[in-house]
Amino acid sequence: MGSKASTLLREEEIEEIKKETGFSHSQITRLYSRFTSLDKGENGTLSREDFQRIPELAINPLGDRIINAFFPEGEDQVNFRGFMRILAHFRPIEDNEKKSVAVSEPLNSRTNKLLFAFRLYDLDRDDKISREELLQVLRMMVGVNISDDQLGSIADRTIQEADTNGDNSISFNEFIKVLEKVDVEQKMSIRFLH
Amino acid sequence: PLPPSESTPNQSHADHGHGSSAVGGIPVVTFKWHHVETPYQVALWILVAGLAKLVIEANHHVTNVIPESALLICFGFILGGIIWGADKVQTFKLNPTVFFFYLLPQIILDTGYSMPNKLFFGNMGAILVYAVIGTCWNAASLGLSLWGCHQGGAMGDLDIGLLQYLLFGSLIAAVDPVAVIAVFEQVHVNEVLFILVFGESLLNDGVTVVLFNVFDAFVSLGGARINAVEIIKGIISFFVVAFGGSLLGLVFGLLISLLTKVTQKVKIIEPAFVFVLGYLSYLTAEMLSLSSILSITFCGVSCQKYINANMAESSVSTVRYVMKVFANGSETIIFVFLGISAIDTEIWVWNTGFILLTLFFIFVYRIIGVFFLTWILNRYRLVPVEFIDQVIMSYGGLRGAVAYGLATLLNESKIKEKNLMICTTLLVVYFTVILQGITMKPLVNWLKVKKAAVSELTLIEKLQSKVFDHMLVAIEDISGQIGHNYMRDKWNQFEERWMTRILMKKSVRKSRDCVFKVFHQLNLKDAMSYVAEGERRGSLEFVRNESAFIDFKKKFVDDCSGAMPDITACMSDDYSAIRIDQVPSVSLEMHEQNMKGVRETEDINTHHLLQQHLYKGRKQHRHRYSRSHFNVNKDENEVQEIFQRTMRNRLESFKSAKMGVSPPKKISKHTKKDQQQKVPNGKSTENGKRYFSGDEGCMIGNVCIPLTPFPLGPAGIENPAYIPDLDPMAAEIPPWLAEYDAGPVAPSQRAQLRLPWTPSDLGRLAPLRISTRSNDSFAQADAPAAQQKDDEPPTPSKRDGRNM
Numbered sequence: 001m002g003s004k005a006s007t008l009l010r011e012e013e014i015e016e017i018k019k020e021t022g023f024s025h026s027q028i029t030r031l032y033s034r035f036t037s038l039d040k041g042e043n044g045t046l047s048r049e050d051f052q053r054i055p056e057l058a059i060n061p062l063g064d065r066i067i068n069a070f071f072p073e074g075e076d077q078v079n080f081r082g083f084m085r086i087l088a089h090f091r092p093i094e095d096n097e098k099k100s101v102a103v104s105e106p107l108n109s110r111t112n113k114l115l116f117a118f119r120l121y122d123l124d125r126d127d128k129i130s131r132e133e134l135l136q137v138l139r140m141m142v143g144v145n146i147s148d149d150q151l152g153s154i155a156d157r158t159i160q161e162a163d164t165n166g167d168n169s170i171s172f173n174e175f176i177k178v179l180e181k182v183d184v185e186q187k188m189s190i191r192f193l194h
Numbered sequence: 195p196l197p198p199s200e201s202t203p204n205q206s207h208a209d210h211g212h213g214s215s216a217v218g219g220i221p222v223v224t225f226k227w228h229h230v231e232t233p234y235q236v237a238l239w240i241l242v243a244g245l246a247k248l249v250i251e252a253n254h255h256v257t258n259v260i261p262e263s264a265l266l267i268c269f270g271f272i273l274g275g276i277i278w279g280a281d282k283v284q285t286f287k288l289n290p291t292v293f294f295f296y297l298l299p300q301i302i303l304d305t306g307y308s309m310p311n312k313l314f315f316g317n318m319g320a321i322l323v324y325a326v327i328g329t330c331w332n333a334a335s336l337g338l339s340l341w342g343c344h345q346g347g348a349m350g351d352l353d354i355g356l357l358q359y360l361l362f363g364s365l366i367a368a369v370d371p372v373a374v375i376a377v378f379e380q381v382h383v384n385e386v387l388f389i390l391v392f393g394e395s396l397l398n399d400g401v402t403v404v405l406f407n408v409f410d411a412f413v414s415l416g417g418a419r420i421n422a423v424e425i426i427k428g429i430i431s432f433f434v435v436a437f438g439g440s441l442l443g444l445v446f447g448l449l450i451s452l453l454t455k456v457t458q459k460v461k462i463i464e465p466a467f468v469f470v471l472g473y474l475s476y477l478t479a480e481m482l483s484l485s486s487i488l489s490i491t492f493c494g495v496s497c498q499k500y501i502n503a504n505m506a507e508s509s510v511s512t513v514r515y516v517m518k519v520f521a522n523g524s525e526t527i528i529f530v531f532l533g534i535s536a537i538d539t540e541i542w543v544w545n546t547g548f549i550l551l552t553l554f555f556i557f558v559y560r561i562i563g564v565f566f567l568t569w570i571l572n573r574y575r576l577v578p579v580e581f582i583d584q585v586i587m588s589y590g591g592l593r594g595a596v597a598y599g600l601a602t603l604l605n606e607s608k609i610k611e612k613n614l615m616i617c618t619t620l621l622v623v624y625f626t627v628i629l630q631g632i633t634m635k636p637l638v639n640w641l642k643v644k645k646a647a648v649s650e651l652t653l654i655e656k657l658q659s660k661v662f663d664h665m666l667v668a669i670e671d672i673s674g675q676i677g678h679n680y681m682r683d684k685w686n687q688f689e690e691r692w693m694t695r696i697l698m699k700k701s702v703r704k705s706r707d708c709v710f711k712v713f714h715q716l717n718l719k720d721a722m723s724y725v726a727e728g729e730r731r732g733s734l735e736f737v738r739n740e741s742a743f744i745d746f747k748k749k750f751v752d753d754c755s756g757a758m759p760d761i762t763a764c765m766s767d768d769y770s771a772i773r774i775d776q777v778p779s780v781s782l783e784m785h786e787q788n789m790k791g792v793r794e795t796e797d798i799n800t801h802h803l804l805q806q807h808l809y810k811g812r813k814q815h816r817h818r819y820s821r822s823h824f825n826v827n828k829d830e831n832e833v834q835e836i837f838q839r840t841m842r843n844r845l846e847s848f849k850s851a852k853m854g855v856s857p858p859k860k861i862s863k864h865t866k867k868d869q870q871q872k873v874p875n876g877k878s879t880e881n882g883k884r885y886f887s888g889d890e891g892c893m894i895g896n897v898c899i900p901l902t903p904f905p906l907g908p909a910g911i912e913n914p915a916y917i918p919d920l921d922p923m924a925a926e927i928p929p930w931l932a933e934y935d936a937g938p939v940a941p942s943q944r945a946q947l948r949l950p951w952t953p954s955d956l957g958r959l960a961p962l963r964i965s966t967r968s969n970d971s972f973a974q975a976d977a978p979a980a981q982q983k984d985d986e987p988p989t990p991s992k993r994d995g996r997n998m
Contacts, residue, residue, distance in 0.1 A: 034674040056671040062664040066672075090669050092576055117661060141660055142709050154713045158653045178654050186577045187662045190670055190677050 017081065021088035021107055027192050031087065035080050045077035061140045065120050089116045092189035113188045118175050129170040131155055243527045263376035263529050264628040270533015277534065284538035288531040290602045293595060297524045299476040301372055302487050304521035305396065306494020313389045320571050321393035328394065328563050329367050329401040335559045337363030340551060349547035353610045357413045362615055364405035365601055366556065366622060370594030371395040372525055377592060377631040384644040387583045391590050399487035400436035406600055413608050439485030440492045446475035447496030451697040454504040464509040465516060468501060500697045528595045536620055543614040552618050553625055564588040582641050589637065592626040656712045
């Protein structure tokens with residue numbers, strides 16, 4: 001067990017995270033203490049088990065998928081940077097950000113938010129939501145009273161609504177298009193306490 | 195009828211003028227105005243208001259520029275002028291009792307019932323801030339400023355004290371829900387802005403009532419006796435009134451929900467419960483001197499989800515429409531009377547200072563209040579209220595009839611200048627409703643306010659919004675915050691476990707699912723347009739929206755391909771009628787078999803619903819003549835239809851004798867006929883009509899399948915003598931129909947063949963039938979046939995007896 005000092009956040013790190021994610025100083029420190037409280041193994045990274053220890057996630061239909069979203073492709077551990085990077089998607093879009101011409105698109109831009117949502121469906125990362133992937137999500141979201149056939153119909157119809165190029169799956173662009181009327185900025189933001 | 199000898203003396207009596215009192219005999223006709231005065235006047239006023247609305251709505255160009263409410267007020271001016279001219283005094287005014295008891299409740303109930311709950315409670319914090327703090331600020335600032343100006347001499351010689359100014363301020367401070375709806379409904383601003391203004395206008399009633407009563411009591415007590423105790427009592431009374439009213443409303447809402455849980459057997463009066471209990475919540479709150487508007491609002495808000503789920507679809511539609519009728523009617527009447535009430539010389543008291551200063555201060559203080567409060571709120575809101583929205587919010591602080599009603603309630607003995615106040619209130623109302631109403635739309639467009647998104651029902655949006663919800667809850671859990679979503683989730687869980695168990699019918703609980711509901715609605719839409727399209731095109735080979743085919747065509751092709759050739763071979767309109775009916779049912783059958791294991795049999799359930807929609811025509815005929823169902827008695831069509839049916843049947847039996855297929859079309863004919871008579875579903879009425887045009891030898895719509903040698907001309911062949919007895923067959927239908935509804939919906943060809951095996955049925959067939967089947971019933975049929983041909987056309991009552 002290393003000394004706690006090694007896991008403390010250094011100022012430079014905070015600055016970097018601030019630049020990358022846009023969180024404020026106090027928010028970062030707050031979230032860091034949350035991170036450490038989740039990190040039972042005290043090795044500076046979180047594993048899937050750490051997430052699964054959060055009780056409310058077990059009763060969340062999308063719980064596992066969201067946990068999965070924290071872990072980059074193929075890895076089993078996520079460090080604080082990665083943790084913050086994902087959480088940054090949910091920061092509310094502020095006015096000044098809307099107008100700023102950033103070098104790279106901020107993590108909480110509308111497109112990036114939608115990309116996060118898209119990746120929840122698209123597990124195999126082929127940039128398409130196939131019928132099976134959609135069915136899986138539907139099955140998770142919908143009650144048990146609905147039969148598989150009905151679910152299949154719903155899935156088919158959902159794909160039809162979005163699919164413009166007729167490949168029977170939803171690409172990211174189609175996804176964006178179909179949700180253009182939805183106020184994603186508001187629907188996908190939470191208030192991070194200072 | 196009187197024997198002729200006796201009638202003559204009576205007639206002569208009548209000739210001598212109205213009323214037999216002079217002559218002392220039996221009056222034939224008298225003019226009894228006082229007997230009907232009150233209800234007659236009420237009815238007349240409602241009629242006048244309705245006509246006014248009719249005239250106004252006739253021209254859209256005008257209503258686009260000037261909001262309807264303004265036009266109605268102007269109409270009221272004209273009307274008031276006429277009445278005043280005739281009577282020299284304003285006999286009709288907006289009576290506060292009538293207003294508060296008979297005109298206002300239904301408007302508020304309607305708003306509560308159709309309130310978007312998620313939006314409302316999501317912004318509740320902001321709404322409460324505006325409603326409570328904003329209204330208090332408006333009232334206080336206005337009262338104090340006016341008093342200050344009075345002291346400064348700007349108003350000349352008025353006998354109004356500080357308390358009375360505060361009282362006046364409190365009654366005019368409140369934003370009025372009726373006016374807000376009237377103006378904002380024509381300007382489709384974005385939903386957050388709308389809910390903020392609208393929610394504020396509803397909830398500020400709690401404050402208004404308290405302030406008004408407190409200051410009214412203070413004015414009565416006189417300034418001397420006001421001390422800290424009274425003030426504290428006032429503050430406490432606010433909490434009591436506001437929370438008490440809301441709680442009362444919630445209780446009534448729960449009552450309604452519980453009641454609708456058990457009212458399956460009395461579907462026809464289900465809607466009545468909603469209205470009566472809603473009204474009772476209003477009156478009960480009034481009785482307990484709580485805020486009645488809050489009470490009825492929360493009643494509507496709390497019960498909407500449960501009664502929409504519990505009640506039959508027809509009842510839900512009824513409630514929705516009747517609410518709208520009442521609310522619209524009330525609104526119209528209110529605005530007309532607001533106009534009329536102005537033409538009353540009694541209240542024409544002019545005081546430049548008072549009136550102009552009031553207008554000015556109202557405007558200014560509203561702006562200050564809104565901007566200041568929004569600045570505070572934006573620091574805590576997730577999505578801040580934009581600047582432009584704030585401008586619209588301050589501009590949309592309309593005053594309306596509630597203020598006027600309160601003004602007329604003022605006690606004249608205590609408040610000498612009541613007329614001035616009434617006049618000022620009216621002027622303020624006109625200013626806000628007419629002027630601000632007219633300029634609202636251009637202002638909104640000019641400032642490029644974000645408009646409401648016209649949302650079409652899409653599955654993916656619905657699904658995705660659920661995904662978002664779950665996502666946010668999860669992220670809040672992960673980041674360890676108790677946020678808005680966390681609370682909402684907790685509430686949803688609580689509601690799921692307790693409230694829906696108590697308040698919703700068990701059957702409904704099982705079938706509730708957001709995404710599925712949308713899917714179901716979309717399917718319904720498709721099915722209806724499917725059927726309509728089918729008739730229009732005359733065949734099933736139509737190119738349509740593929741999504742409809744996902745559900746129907748696949749099944750149709752797979753399962754019906756066997757049946758199809760048979761049907762097409764026969765090529766009579768009756769068969770195609772079966773086809774039309776069959777197609778949806780086949781796919782439904784698919785779904786039904788899948789869901790059998792999961793679903794219980796009850797009325798309101800997804801596919802049953804669809805099925806019912808499509809089949810209702812047949813079921814409905816059983817109840818045709820009960821008082822509880824509407825009945826469209828198309829006698830002429832019936833007669834013709836019956837005749838044509840007879841002719842066709844004979845032809846069929848002739849043909850079937852050759853082909854060995856007996857006519858199942860009778861059943862389908864009934865379908866057509868009954869679908870025609872099913873009034874509630876406008877579509878099926880249309881179906882029926884279409885079918886009848888097809889009777890003239892054509893199929894549904896345009897594709898003509900000649901009915902071979904039979905020279906059935908258009909509609910002209912009417913031979914009443916030929917009416918066979920349809921009733922027995924109608925009576926026979928039920929058992930077979932029952933089959934149709936419950937089990938596999940599409941009876942096999944064979945089953946259909948067996949159907950009309952009753953003597954009375956076959957009576958019609960008998961003459962032409964050269965039976966290839968040796969069946970005794972056929973022979974039996976011959977005898978009754980001859981007799982039945984001579985029967986009179988069955989009268990509705992007879993049929994009634996039969997079917998009931």
